[in-house]
Amino acid sequence: MITTILVLMILVALLLIIVILVQNPKGGGISSEFGGSSTQMFGVQKTGDILEKLTWGFFAFLLVAALSTVILTKTIGSSAATDSDVNVEKATTAPALPTAPATAPATAPVTAPATTPTPAK
Template sequence: MLIVFGILIILSSVILGLIVLVQNPKGGGLSGSLGGFSNQLMGVKQTTDVLEKGTWFFAGIVAILCIASSAFIPSATGTSSKNDELIKNAPASLPSTKPTNAVPITTPGADSPKSK
């Protein structure tokens, strides 16, 4: 089912992109050169209205498909991730990082018991 939603989202996104590329905010753009037939049929004013309505329609379709496709993602109930398994199998207490045969470090010229 996710594949169907993916194909529909990609198809409607491509159509939305084409509609946006055809229109120009100032009214020229590709709609002036490619939309000659539609200008004769509907007029210039209606062409921009149709393109704007098509933009909103396909943007809404993409949004609805994206939201609806999340309902079909399989949930991960009952399964655990690799991190969950590592946390469950971790030791109760971590070993001390202090070495057992530590030698105190002294700096030359410091107040040491031998210098007094």
């Protein structure tokens, strides 16, 4: 879900860049480069209004998508943290060490005879 929103945000950001670059602050824009004014091209009266509405629409989508992504990651992150071993009540304890057998071994360990060093004369 979050991946889909992020991909859409990237696409809308690229479209927003294109729409902003097409606009001209004085009303000319890229449509005036093809001859004639922007108000008479193919019978469209106000091309600038469409580009302005697209700009605001793309901006609004990016704003809402960014806020929803933050909210979704916090809710998904908090539910994942409660299920992990961070939670003290759900944490597992370490296994107990094996205890020594209660009976002594049947054979005693073999030890080497102790030798005493002879003093040097």
